[in-house]
Amino acid sequence: MSPAPTTRADWQALAASLVEQGLETRAYIDDAFVDAADGATLTTINPATGETLAEVASCDVADAEAAVAAARRAFEGGEWSRRAPGQRKAVLLRLAELMEAHQHELALLDTLDMGKPVGSSLGDMAGAIGCLRHHAESIDKLYGEVAPTGNDALGLVLREPLGVVASIVPWNFPLMMTAWKIAPALAAGNSVILKPSEKSPLSALRLASLAREAGLPRGVFQVLPGFGHTVGKALALSMDVDCLAFTGSTGVGKQLMQYAGQSNLKKVFLECGGKSPNLVFADCKDLDRVAEHAAGAIFHNQGEVCIAGSRLLVENSIREAFVDKVLAAAERMQPGDPLDPNSFMGAMVDQAQYERVLDYIRRGVEEGATLRSGGKALDGPGLFIPPTVFDGVTDAMAIGREEIFGPVLSVFGFDSEDEAVRLANDSDYGLAAGLWSQDIDRIMRVTRRLRSGQVFVNNWADMDQTVPFGGVKQSGNGRDKSHHSLEEYSDLKSVWMTLAP
Missing domain, CATH: 3.40.309.10 (Aldehyde Dehydrogenase; Chain A, domain 2)
Structure with missing residues (x-):
């Protein structure tokens, strides 16, 4: 393993090496890295230098439909959604280990993509890894409920995964916000489609390869780079997406709620703007x-x-x-x-x-x-x-x-x-x-x-990670982090059994 970069020269050398090796720029759909269906790309630029980093696949409706279909197949197939909580935990902990092993590369991708200091990006990586571990460790420690009944009945309250979750994340904390969304959603047993910001897609695409290496089954995690008004809108309007999880502006959050109402009344969890x-x-x-x-x-x-x-x-x-x-x-x-x-x-x-x-x-x-x-x-x-x-x-x-x-x-x-x-x-x-x-x-x-x-x-x-993160008023209605975020990515099912006398 190469020594950890500690100086500006170290980080510059690592950046040059990453670019020389070639950055992953294709979408990740149904366990494969692919170009956008129509071949479209978007340009991602290093804002500290003005230099072009890469031409990244720019997904649209056809790509969203392919990803949603794959996510639904995976969910209904049950390889992940019906897997025992402890087994899902093991895979997610493996992903956290891989993220930790590649933390300098992942931090550097966010720094190159959106201009934040690399020291801050490293802090984000620690937060992302901690979030994944927290939810992985939580999922096999959350119990259902037994309702208080008489001797002639048994009432159970079960938590079940929602199905297909579309996570739309911002550019300011690219991978940390990604972890806040996907960790509880995956831990709960959902299939997740990630739409990173068009301004910072590179770390999400690298994460996709690590997720595959960690053992997430086919179709359970997919990444669709592209614009909000194209692929983001397509996911929001999809009749087969069960939940939208979004962090971004209040204006876009309002649009997503409208799209949910125009489609299938999917759940929408929003973390929007602030003026704190x-x-x-x-x-x-x-x-x-x-x-x-x-x-x-x-x-x-x-x-x-x-x-x-x-x-x-x-x-x-x-x-x-x-x-x-x-x-x-x-x-x-x-x-x-x-x-x-x-x-x-x-x-x-x-x-x-x-x-x-x-x-x-x-x-x-x-x-x-x-x-x-x-x-x-x-x-x-x-x-x-x-x-x-x-x-x-x-x-x-x-x-x-x-x-x-x-x-x-x-x-x-x-x-x-x-x-x-x-x-x-x-x-x-x-x-x-x-x-x-x-x-x-x-x-x-x-x-x-x-x-x-x-x-x-x-x-x-x-x-x-022990306390929820989210707002009130026009700052949104969602909660990231803590056990409360796991509640958002699951449905309650009531079971009432009549017992023989």
Whole structure:
């Protein structure tokens, strides 16, 4: 086994080797790597350099139909769906082992594809592998139920797999989001069709070969690269797909719910956008530490994070001093070469997202917010935008209300607990919220009043596989991670037996 890469030069050498060997660019349908039925391809580009990485199969309706038919055959055949939970566990643990053995390659593919720092990608791999192991280990430890009855009956509540699950995942955490979707779905016994983002398909295609090596039966796991409006729409409208699991924008999530209604009323689990508030009260300890976390909450992964702490709400009595500390922390989080393990931020995923973020920055200035740092793209090749901080933001401004999905922080001030809660909840979204305070009574009051699927108290996103991840309001209705995600990928069947006297 080659030594693990540790320096920028190591990662550059590994990247050159991967490209030279040739990247897998074909769809994975019915246990075979194949071109799209119509021969169409899409171009995937390294956003840090502007160089073309590969021409990847761009699937459409015919490919979706082939994959759905194969998934249905596999499910009805029962080789996976009726396999004992402990046996499914063994296969998924083998897949986790293979992912761990190839973690540097997989991390590098995500870094090359969407521009995130390789150190961050390695962290994603650890999360993906941990997710797979968690659900593999869970599946043979979940029991059914026996209903309370009289002596003349026996009532059972069974959990059964749904059937064919289409997982549509985003580009910002390509393989980690993939694991969050496919691990519980496969563990529960479903057949899964993965539609990776057209902006980051490479790691998903490499995962397909590892899944085959791990022993997943034919048709149980398939990968369809392509666009949402083509192959994604075809999966959503399919009468033979039983469930859609989606992470992405709120607008697309709404479309998918409409497609489900137009087809077979398939289940739809959504994790959509966010505009997460991060509340800092004057009584919190160690403002330097809190400022570092507040900056990391928005600038990690270039701000391309659904739960990014993009709205910083600071009690006015400490606001000026605290914002200065956030600015100092932001200076230490400048973008750099994604192949440099010391880079905190990388490149924006593509030209469209780059222009979108710069347009929001221009709007923030025009709306009257005070630009405290950043605001201009970096010179040279690549799509790099530095940490950008606006102060004096109001909830009437676009930068204070709309999801930007970039390294742009909006700072609000507040004078009271009630005002802080009002500002935090004044949003269409409810994916995450942060709360910094040493007053336990305040913590309990505010935590219960915040309209959010998850609240981080004196941390930002310090969580693991044991707690569910998801939102409320227009942030969606699904839950990833924990035992609760296994519930989404199974149906309840009630069995009532009348017993002879």
